[in-house]
Amino acid sequence: MTQAQADGAIAHPKTPYILEARGVTRRFGGLVAVNNVSFAVQPGEIFGLIGPNGAGKTTFFNLLTGLIQPSSGQMLHNGEEIWRSRPFQIAQRGIARTFQNIRLFGELSALENVMIAHHIHTRSGLVKGVLSLPPAPTEERKTREKAFELLGLVGLGDRASEQAKNFAYGDQRRLEIARALALEPKVLLLDEPAAGMNPNEKGQLSDFIRDIRQQFDLTVLLIEHHVPLVMGLCDRIAVLDFGQLIALGDPTQVKNDPAVIEAYLGAE
Ligand SMILES: Nc1ncnc2c1ncn2[C@@H]1O[C@H](COP(=O)(O)OP(=O)(O)OP(=O)(O)O)[C@@H](O)[C@H]1O
Ligand SMILES: [Mg+2]
Numbered sequence: 001m002t003q004a005q006a007d008g009a010i011a012h013p014k015t016p017y018i019l020e021a022r023g024v025t026r027r028f029g030g031l032v033a034v035n036n037v038s039f040a041v042q043p044g045e046i047f048g049l050i051g052p053n054g055a056g057k058t059t060f061f062n063l064l065t066g067l068i069q070p071s072s073g074q075m076l077h078n079g080e081e082i083w084r085s086r087p088f089q090i091a092q093r094g095i096a097r098t099f100q101n102i103r104l105f106g107e108l109s110a111l112e113n114v115m116i117a118h119h120i121h122t123r124s125g126l127v128k129g130v131l132s133l134p135p136a137p138t139e140e141r142k143t144r145e146k147a148f149e150l151l152g153l154v155g156l157g158d159r160a161s162e163q164a165k166n167f168a169y170g171d172q173r174r175l176e177i178a179r180a181l182a183l184e185p186k187v188l189l190l191d192e193p194a195a196g197m198n199p200n201e202k203g204q205l206s207d208f209i210r211d212i213r214q215q216f217d218l219t220v221l222l223i224e225h226h227v228p229l230v231m232g233l234c235d236r237i238a239v240l241d242f243g244q245l246i247a248l249g250d251p252t253q254v255k256n257d258p259a260v261i262e263a264y265l266g267a268e
Contacts, residue, residue: 015079018043024073033059035243046220048234055240057223096185098176106165114147117182150178169196
């Protein structure tokens with residue numbers, strides 16, 4: 001059985017895209033937060049999603065990860081409809097994310113925060129998690145080793161036992177990335193990963209995102225307000241304004257688009 005059948009999803013004819021939004025709309029009462037947005041992401045792309053505050057960027061990620069439901073439209077992953085998928089099913093498909101408002105377990109250690117995500121990835125972990133049973137010892141050991149490895153990758157290897165709440169903002173963002181990677185995703189959604197990072201950390205973040213794309217064969221969707229980072233890193237960029245897609249193209253096209261300059265970039 002394919003993942004689509006398992007999710008009760010409708011398979012669409014073969015598509016070269018890893019993600020595709022078709023006329024995606026989400027209303028909150030009278031407000032249209034995401035308004036008839038269509039675009040497609042190719043495997044391996046670093047794809048930017050930018051626009052002013054309140055443009056609908058985070059709402060789009062929330063739709064994509066099953067946290068909220070669409071008002072209308074379609075969202076496809078590898079050509080399969082994922083609208084009715086729940087967040088854990090999205091995670092099991094290999095779509096992982098970080099949050100603009102960091103969502104770590106503050107009282108738990110960095111290591112435990114990453115280990116929890118890895119448990120979700122393993123089916124037995126999920127079932128046992130629901131039944132509150134401990135995982136098998138060998139599984140536990142592997143999960144722990146993997147979590148240590150990921151903490152090392154994000155530069156937090158020597159702080160594994162520290163409580164997450166004691167980490168500086170930038171370090172918490174990196175910890176969230178480690179936790180997302182523990183799901184062994186193929187698609188990684190990053191919601192403002194550079195927020196709260198110092199200029200030095202922001203500089204390193206670009207190289208880091210490129211490295212993990214290579215190492216884990218990832219497709220990356222990136223929401224970010226730090227324009228130099230977005231322009232330097234992304235293969236293509238979609239620009240939202242008041243929920244609508246106002247531009248889509250490579251960084252040079254987007255940077256010089258009058259509508260984007262007017263709505264977002266200003267005289268910069
Ligand atoms: N759960 C919700 N209920 C009501 N309105 C919401 C909800 N979530 C988002 N909105 C509204 O939808 C619009 C888009 O919000 P969203 O958080 O997606 O913007 P954003 O582009 O991520 O902005 P920012 O750059 O500030 O993070 C805003 O007007 C916001 O107030
Ligand atoms: Mg946002």
